[in-house]
Amino acid sequence: MAWTIIDAKPTWNVTDLELLKRMTYMLLENGNADATGTSLMTTQFTIQEMLDNMNVIQQRFMRDCAPVWLRATLITTSGQTRYALPPDHIHTRRMTWQAQSGGKAKALVSTDAYQLDRGLSDWEQNTGTPRYYNEGSDLPTLLVEIAKAPSQLGTLAMQYVPQPVTLTGAGIKLTIPDECESAVLYGTLGELLSSEGEAYDPERAAYCEQRYQLTVEMTNALIMGVEEQNG
């Protein structure tokens, strides 16, 4: 059974091409002309190298901040504990389970196998109403376990952080808000300037990493704002 993804990935306004042009200017690769985002003056960097790093950094930012959530549902089978996660899954923010026969969708508590084995030692033997989910280190990748296994048909609902859209340089919009663009821009520049070779510039690479971190902290503040208001 596959997950049904309820939401489409949101996009904002900043494109990969815009960031490629910015980086071309910032690395003095435009020569005496406007940056095109498709070619560079020297062979010190390549457009593909920039794109590869942009994709890595955008994924890192999604993992670090969880700025975008998608909702997905899955019909669970009676007696089955393990289920495959969506292929674009980065991180689970929340999970609920609801019996198909009725009742409320109850939030599951995140746990791990160690706690389950000691706190709920019959969780593999018996079925019941799922109360916990486990994505712990004992599991293979992209797999989630619910405990106990459901005793009846039900719906597992998840809010998760998805992989962002892959940037190709063709004007693809980022999967993060415009205000967070500096995370991708400076994160990528930091990777480029800290790579081995003539481009190695540890001072500016360290600066870029700090700019990335500041954007992460401020984005987290935006997301956590409501919880902070409540102390």
Add this chain to the structure above:
Amino acid sequence: MAYSQVTRAQFRSLVRNQLGDGTLASAFWRDDELNKVIQESLRFFNLLTGYWKTRVALPTTAGTVWYSLPGTITSGMRMSFNGFPLRPEGLYNMDFGRNGWESETTTSGGDVPTRPRYWVIGGLNKIGIWPADAAGGGGLVIDGLAVTPILSSDASFLDVGQEDMNCLLDLCQHIAAFKEGGLEFKNSLESFKGFLAEAGKRNAILKRCATYRKWLGLDLGRQKRNLKEADEAVGAR
């Protein structure tokens, strides 16, 4: 009502003055490059200070808990339903204070209110309400951080008061100096600190950020203090 005092072209000239770059478009910094620097500075300013706000209206649909925020808003700050303010609440509190809340609507009865009372942030693209509006057709109004205005042409106005232009110019100067590297870039960090200090006046949360404090050297005094060390132990006890 937006500010309409300075256009992008005028602001770009101010940035060139700051950079000592004259007025030639073919100079070290190209016009296209500075336009992008200005746009980046506006977005970073908005992230740090939440300068631009907007209001959007969303109609509720029957029994729906989660709503997608439109692309014009980056993050919700307050919400109301049919003119009644909703109280912000964290997901954790909802899940563990009222487990099953997503299945409750305004017609559930019992202790469930008959109109939505709480709103919940789900990332930057989602908001939830409790209880869900059973009938639908209600009016949600969300006030929040607006997506940074995009300056699409030289005639576009910066929606910024002149009192904030100085710190934006500092930021533009600093961003533009990045490509120079070396001493020029290092010297421009003072401009960046000036910008951060101004931004910190508008946002107390920013002042708590570790990276911000490190840049401004706010915790240097604390770091210089001697650590307390226990006296050297003698013997087994």
